Amino acid sequence: MSSQVLRNVRPYGEEAADIVIEDGLIVAISQPGSGVGDVVFECAELIALPGFVDLHTHLREPGREDAETILTGAQSAALGGFTCVHAMANTSPVADTAGVVEQVWRRGKETGLVNVRPVGAVTVGLDGTQLAELGAMAHSAANVRVFSDDGKCVHDPLLMRRALEYVKAFDGVVAQHAQDPRLTIDAQMNEGLLSGQLGLAGWPAVAEESIIARDVLLADHVGSRLHVCHLSTAGSVDVIRWAKARGINVTAEVAPHHLLLTEELVASYDPIYKVNPPLRRIEDVVALREAVADGTIDIIATDHAPHPHEDKDCEWAAAAMGMLGLETAFSIALLTLVEPGMLTWRELADRMSIAPAKIGRVLDQGRDLKVGEPANITVVNPRLRTVVEPANMASKSRNTPYAGMDLPGQVTHVFYAGKCTVRDGVLA
Amino acid sequence: MQHLLSAADLSHDEAVLILDTAAQLAEVTDRSVKKLPTLRGRTVVNLFFEDSTRTRISFEVAAKRLSADVINFAAKGSSVSKGESLKDTALTLEAMGADAVIIRHGASGAPHRLAASSWTGCSVINAGDGTHEHPTQALLDAYTLRRHLAGGSGDLSGLSVAIVGDILHSRVARSNVLLLKTLGASVTVVAPPTLLPYGIDSWPCSVSYDIESVLPRVDAVMMLRVQAERMQAAFFPSALEYSRLYGLDIDRFNLLPSHAIVLHPGPMNRGMEISADVADENRSVMVEQVANGVSVRMAVLYLLLGGMAEVEQ
């Protein structure tokens, strides 16, 4: 493989340097202008970060290839600056056996664009009644470490306890979609003044917070590792903060849309804003941003949820829940956290790369930009602004809530295991 | 005004104009001809995704009295089961050259979607959407209140109205609270706490859990239908307890001032929210509400489909 030089790039936004990539590794970091290689990327004013790792991606394959395939999802991920994604288990068939996770893993490998790490279902068919073969998935070629019934909550407390206990054998983690099903029957939006006015059934914050409170106590009791998906309320932040202060081994994520958008958008009844958990109040958005800044929330995870046009081009109640996230995640993080001064570039690298890789036990991702490390690198231009145009996205779906918004930041070049997957903002 | 989606869309003057227009139209149709030529050549579609014979017929009679062509379109399947897509239906109606669509839908906001989408360019009238709103019901209630309690003209300033029953799931209650407020009346909603929406404290009304303390000081009470099935979802323990605590029986009726009237949007659950003898009282105005519904809906169609300028002159 030929060598590549990132000329005059600023790792973590700091002192400019040349980064030389060869045979999938970073082989030199040297004075600007001094790096030698076959292909040179002029990176003046651009910032190098470790490739982003998404712990929460819906790739829809197998089963809903009309919404997304592993290939289009991988392209979307690469353009978003990701070098690794975790493919959620709620496919059809459900990723609840070694056979399915190995198939997803292999198809991911074929793309050559990102490391696709399958997430295994916690329960058979996401049914919440019987544990899936977690050990078989962990020991398969896919090497699964993250288990989740995402889309559904592992609601039965005994089953949740058992899952937390069982994954200890192979250092796995249970990623919980925290939603009490009984408190959210037919729920359509955040429960509050607005849901009452709009006549839409409410999804109360307590339905999320009560499950998180239960789960952190269970994780504490059995001495296991819990990860909480897509925190959406200020109260959830309080519970996680309390649990961490108590020394409980819990990590938490927030989705980009919960860092920016609020429930007022639902008043349009436009299902592009329908998502689970729902958009909340501005107070929640502020609390979530602060929690990312102070580390209470460990990571930003996209919850990229593609849906075909017809599933959003209808009345609210009939519409599917979910939003695209991969191709806009960096811009939203920049807008909501870095630009306001709440996160440094190093901290952003932690929240979007280093910490998620650790939670998912992805050993060759989320590594520091150092000589000898695997060359998973995302180079961004924070100054370039782009108006979001859904038709230009690589995702097979178009359900982005940011259409028409002028967002800061461009993912300029991406290197996955030393291979350039994105160059000048387009797939290489 | 192109659409009528929510009672909140109506300003004070627009609401009064609709009531005045309804009164004029009622007079004309009572007096002489049953049919006015006003909307000849215009096409009005009744698009009902939910069964509601009474509302559909009310709109149909209203449109026909204005000489409009009426197409009844009963779409199959609930919204969530996606029996028939709202979008495809709307495109079909657009192709048929509809001027107005009167839509009843089980999903809150479906009329808003229809009006905001590019699927159709015609006027959209909300005939009840999910648990959201039912603005023409509120208009006919206001019309009825005005006739009995405000001399048949102007607004409802100074009147006090109680709305009793399942406020949480009621589109009638939402539209009425908004419209009555716009027209100057003060509203008290009465229900067990489980049947009040989250955030009711911020609505433009007061709240009570005690019907008997409210009745002596109101000019009208509006009883809402309560479905006995709600007890399965733990909204109240039993139908019997509900009617014992919140039903309007003859003893409670006698707590009302002697001029006060009783309204109900129908269909009534006799014995549940209202006892049979109260329903048959002559101060219970349900039959008149039905007749007023036609007049008010005529006024809405007339004003939306281009009659506004004519009336303003």
Ligand SMILES: [Zn+2]
């Ligand atoms: Zn989820």
